Amino acid sequence: MVGSRTATAAVGVAASLLVTAVLWWYFDTVLVFLLVPFVPFLFRRLGADGPTVVQECPHCGFQATVASYDYCPRDGSRLEIRGDE
Template sequence: MVGSRAATAAVGVALSLLVTAALWWYFDTLLVFLLVPFVPFLFRRLGDDGPTVVQECPHCGFQATVESYDYCPRDGSRLEPRDGAN
């Protein structure tokens, strides 16, 4: 029996190959195989600079991006709110 992850992966690979073959047929060039790896960049959010740092360790510089951290996992110091956060 095939698990749901394996079935999802198989459908994804089949769909990817189908789209690639369709683009190859439409543009009639093998250059489409060079362009396909860059498709994820088209769906990336513009202006997204990464996660927002909420708290920071005053000793080692560890930066937490969620408020659930109270202490630094490296040295055990209490995290402080970062300037400009909240």
């Protein structure tokens, strides 16, 4: 059996090759291979929605910038919001 990560990677590679082949056929140039690596930059978010909140573990120094972390994954301590940000 193939693991789910391997299957996802295989589908991603196949889809990437398919998109590359379609773009190559549509634009009829090999330069598409130079443009395809820059496509992810078109879809990233420009700037953040607001200030980044940094939460830090008072014991081990673990830092999280995602609000879904309330506790340190290393020692289980409650994260504290840093005041210098």
